[in-house]
Amino acid sequence: MxxxxxxxxxxxxxxxxxxxxxxxxxxxxINKEGVQIFELGEDGSLMAFDPYNQQLY
Numbered sequence: 001m002x003x004x005x006x007x008x009x010x011x012x013x014x015x016x017x018x019x020x021x022x023x024x025x026x027x028x029x030i031n032k033e034g035v036q037i038f039e040l041g042e043d044g045s046l047m048a049f050d051p052y053n054q055q056l057y
Contacts, residue, residue, distance in 0.1 A: 004028055004035050005049075 001011050001019060008023035020027045029036045037049035
């Protein structure tokens with residue numbers, strides 16, 4: 001499975017329909033509505049992905 005953000009293949013499954021990309025450090029879910037993308041906070045919490053945040057890469 002390719003990451004929806006960077007297109008990399010360094011992804012792993014972390015839950016039911018949940019994946020993590022080791023290249024850009026985002027977690028994403030695939031469901032009927034589409035793809036939901038989350039950033040990991042410093043405390044390990046999930047935050048909605050902000051595509052305009054330049055600190056991601």
